[in-house]
Amino acid sequence: xxxxxxxxxxxxxxxxxxxxxxxxxxxxxxxxxxxxxxxxxxxxxxxxxxxxxxxxxxxxxxxxxxxxxxxxxxxxxxxxxxxxxxxxxxxxxxxxxxxxxxxxxxxxxxxxxxxxxxxxxxxxxxxxxxxxxxxxxxxxxxxxxxxxxxxxxxxxxxxxxxxxxxxxxxxxxxxxxxxxxxxxxxxxxxxxxxxxxxxxxxxxxxxxxxxxxxxxxxxxxxxxxxxxxxxxxxxxxxxxxxxxxxxxxxxxxxxxxxxxxxxxxxxxxxxxxxxxxxxxxxxxxxxxxxxxxxxxxxxxxxxxxxxxxxxxxxxxxxxxxxxxxxxxxxxxxxxxxxxxxxxxxxxxxxxxxxxxxxxxxxxxxxxxxxxxxxxxxxxxxxxxxxxxxxxxxxxxxxxxxxxxxxxxxxxxxxxx
RNA sequence: GUGGGUGUAGCUCAGUUGGUUAGAGCGCCAGAUUGUGAUUCUGGAUGUCGCGGGUUCAAAUCCCGUCACUCACCCCA
Numbered sequence: 001x002x003x004x005x006x007x008x009x010x011x012x013x014x015x016x017x018x019x020x021x022x023x024x025x026x027x028x029x030x031x032x033x034x035x036x037x038x039x040x041x042x043x044x045x046x047x048x049x050x051x052x053x054x055x056x057x058x059x060x061x062x063x064x065x066x067x068x069x070x071x072x073x074x075x076x077x078x079x080x081x082x083x084x085x086x087x088x089x090x091x092x093x094x095x096x097x098x099x100x101x102x103x104x105x106x107x108x109x110x111x112x113x114x115x116x117x118x119x120x121x122x123x124x125x126x127x128x129x130x131x132x133x134x135x136x137x138x139x140x141x142x143x144x145x146x147x148x149x150x151x152x153x154x155x156x157x158x159x160x161x162x163x164x165x166x167x168x169x170x171x172x173x174x175x176x177x178x179x180x181x182x183x184x185x186x187x188x189x190x191x192x193x194x195x196x197x198x199x200x201x202x203x204x205x206x207x208x209x210x211x212x213x214x215x216x217x218x219x220x221x222x223x224x225x226x227x228x229x230x231x232x233x234x235x236x237x238x239x240x241x242x243x244x245x246x247x248x249x250x251x252x253x254x255x256x257x258x259x260x261x262x263x264x265x266x267x268x269x270x271x272x273x274x275x276x277x278x279x280x281x282x283x284x285x286x287x288x289x290x291x292x293x294x295x296x297x298x299x300x301x302x303x304x305x306x307x308x309x310x311x312x313x314x315x316x317x318x319x320x321x322x323x324x325x326x327x328x329x330x331x332x333x334x335x336x337x338x339x340x341x342x343x344x345x346x347x348x349x350x351x352x353x354x355x356x357x358x359x360x361x362x363x364x365x366x367x368x369x370x371x372x373x374x375x376x377x378x379x380x381x382x383x384x385x386x387x388x389x390x391x392x393x394x395x396x397x398x399x400x401x402x403x404x405x406x407x408x409x410x411x412x413x414x415x416x
Numbered sequence: 417g418u419g420g421g422u423g424u425a426g427c428u429c430a431g432u433u434g435g436u437u438a439g440a441g442c443g444c445c446a447g448a449u450u451g452u453g454a455u456u457c458u459g460g461a462u463g464u465c466g467c468g469g470g471u472u473c474a475a476a477u478c479c480c481g482u483c484a485c486u487c488a489c490c491c492c493a
Contacts, residue, residue, distance in 0.1 A: 010485090062491050062492080067491080113493095116490090194490095258492090278492070282493065368454090371453060
């Protein structure tokens with residue numbers, strides 16, 4: 001591989017044929033489902049003020065402190081390439097673009113995080129996300145999860161699982177942290193040094209640790225909900241009961257935590273076994289974001305398109321299955337026919353038929369090879385002799401048969 | 417940011433303890449077939465061996481650096 005100058009920068013990639021067909025399918029299905037659930041699209045800028053993210057995601061979170069691409073303009077104003085979509089979408093809602101009481105919006109687009117790339121992680125990655133704005137209501141959480149399950153099915157993805165938990169109300173946080181510390185403290189010496197530090201700085205993070213020693217200790221710790229208020233517990237119960245009524249299968253996982261500060265109550269993620277270490281293809285949750293002194297509540301999710309694709313591919317679905325339909329190819333022989341065929345080409349395209357032709361005078365053999373390569377099902381052969389007779393030779397590439405037809409019949413055959 | 421693996425033709429990859437003209441398959445181009453693809457046969461072209469430096473009579477091969485890809489940690493979609 002001659003690797004250098006004409007490659008995109010690290011962790012970013014060109015998405016082109018044939019892969020792009022799968023991307024288009026995924027986006028198109030998402031738009032269909034979102035429309036059915038009455039969400040409308042918002043396209044916010046990729047660049048936002050830096051404070052938008054530091055304030056909403058939390059200025060001590062990893063995403064904000066070490067993963068954002070930031071820049072300054074000539075006036076010294078600080079901006080960041082969006083690392084996620086919720087902050088921008090909610091900024092839009094707060095700007096008055098939507099009624100904040102019940103805005104329902106979705107977005108599709110690139111996000112940027114300057115991390116070391118690995119399986120399922122790019123520096124420019126793509127998310128399909130959705131936000132249902134409105135006061136906390138467990139039925140809204142369930143509705144959004146139901147939509148997400150519907151979308152997974154519309155993509156034809158099998159084997160995805162939903163893990164769900166609550167992180168409770170902000171008022172519960174102190175009690176949860178205290179409760180966890182008390183439960184873990186007797187076995188603190190069993191934890192590796194790094195985990196012991198985290199015990200002080202962010203106990204919640206210990207819950208989803210991959211370290212075996214930590215897992216062992218965590219297994220003996222009461223679930224986080226046991227430290228929460230009755231209100232938080234009831235909220236989770238209603239979400240679970242509603243999902244059950246909707247026949248949506250979720251696994252309640254007390255160890256699930258989220259890394260962004262804006263989450264309140266319900267959090268969940270969609271995992272798939274075909275993914276490797278980064279096994280979540282989507283993350284979701286209820287949040288409360290303060291923008292310009294205004295508190296906005298909502299529930300939403302973001303799905304990583306690259307990870308959705310990896311999951312689909314793990315189940316045997318490939319991009320070639322979504323390739324565009326086969327074109328018609330026009331073969332010319334002689335200058336006069338070439339010029340006439342150019343008109344035919346344009347006519348066919350205006351009638352809605354995808355077709356292409358060789359624009360230079362080349363041997364029939366070479367043109368046929370090209371026709372075969374582009375996947376043409378039908379080839380129209382028109383040389384100077386057909387031109388004189390006013391006919392077209394229509395060849396079926398699958399069985400090799402061909403027949404002479406006049407224009408009306410040609411159109412008839414190709415439009416069906 | 418930390419650690420492991422990998423960079424040889426358009427693609428997938430061989431290349432033996434350093435040894436002279438660096439290979440294969442697929443693809444590509446051409447001919448067999450002077451107006452017919454795919455199949456078959458025959459022939460052909462293509463490499464700064466990722467990049468830079470070093471050791472050596474001699475480096476794709478050994479050493480150092482660097483860049484990229486990849487996997488994992490961290491964290492997340």
